[in-house]
Amino acid sequence: MRRADRLFQIVQIIRGRRLSTAQFLAERLEVSERTVYRDIAELMTQGVPIEGEAGVGYRMRSGFDLPPLMFTHEEAQALVASVRIAQPRLDATLAAQAENALSKILAVLPAAARAAAETLAVYAPPIEFDPATRLRLEPLRLAAEGRRKVRLSYLDLKDVASERTVRPLGCFYWGAVWTLAAWCEVREEFRNFRIDRIRELDVLGSFRDEPGKTLPDFFRQAEVSAAAHRSAHPKPN
Structure with a gap:
């Protein structure tokens, strides 16, 4: 990749994210972090309003824009x-x-x-969602985006009913079902709820992110659990 193209790509990546670390940029562009630092310095010298510093991350100052893009x-x-x-x-x-x-x-x-x-020869046939899943997906997505608690009437895979108040974190599609990742205030831990098993839901008041109860915390816990599983069940040589 030519340096001019790489500089353009750096601007596009940074302007599309809240914060981009040098490590993330280096991995995306397949260059060293030292190269990223030099490129960032060059862009800032040219007047591109990038804010941040090495070791923390970079973001674009609000109000910065580029002319319309042309796609390959x-x-x-x-x-x-x-x-x-x-x-x-x-x-x-x-x-x-x-x-x-x-x-x-x-x-x-x-x-x-x-x-x-x-004329792209790639197609995705329609899939039949449970109507309740399609109906509930939007309010759950919006509740996660708006940091609103949700009260669920839930029926687990053993057909055991329960009432939960949760902090929705994100909706995940697994190829067959949608699930809601959330912090469950009843269990005081992260839980995944199949959206097709939710019988009723009510969107409640707002909540603030707290340490240990956020989506990044959920991902970190999932990574730890996955690593522990791999360690306990190593693949045969």
Whole structure:
């Protein structure tokens, strides 16, 4: 990759994230962290309003923007593939917004890039979601984004009913079912709830993130559990 292209990619990555570490940038661009530090310094010298420092991370100062982007044929195809695969699996509102966004992108592409994108030979057939899952996915997603507690009437896989008040953290799709990752205030620990097993839900008041109860904490715990499982069940040589 030419340095000019790499500098452009760094700007795109940083402007699309809240915080990007040098390690993350180096891994994405397949260069050393030292190269990233030099590139960041060059961009700042050129007047790009990047804030942050080595060892902490970088972000773009609010208000900075670039001219409209032009996509390569492959990038346009990747966008079409992403929407086609994701759309049947999303809640109705998000699926419609994905279609709107893709239409806007295709409308401004050069003719050749648009033709390559629209004729992409990758398709995702419709899938039959339990209607209750599709109905509940959106309010759970919005509750997680808005930091709102949710009261659940839940039926586990053993058909044991329970009432839970949870702090929703994110909705996860596993290829067959959607689950809600949450901090359960009844169990005082992280829990995963199959959305198709939720019988009723009520969105409650807001909550603030607390140490040990956030989505990054959930991911860290999952990594520790996975590592412990691998250690206890090593693959045969």
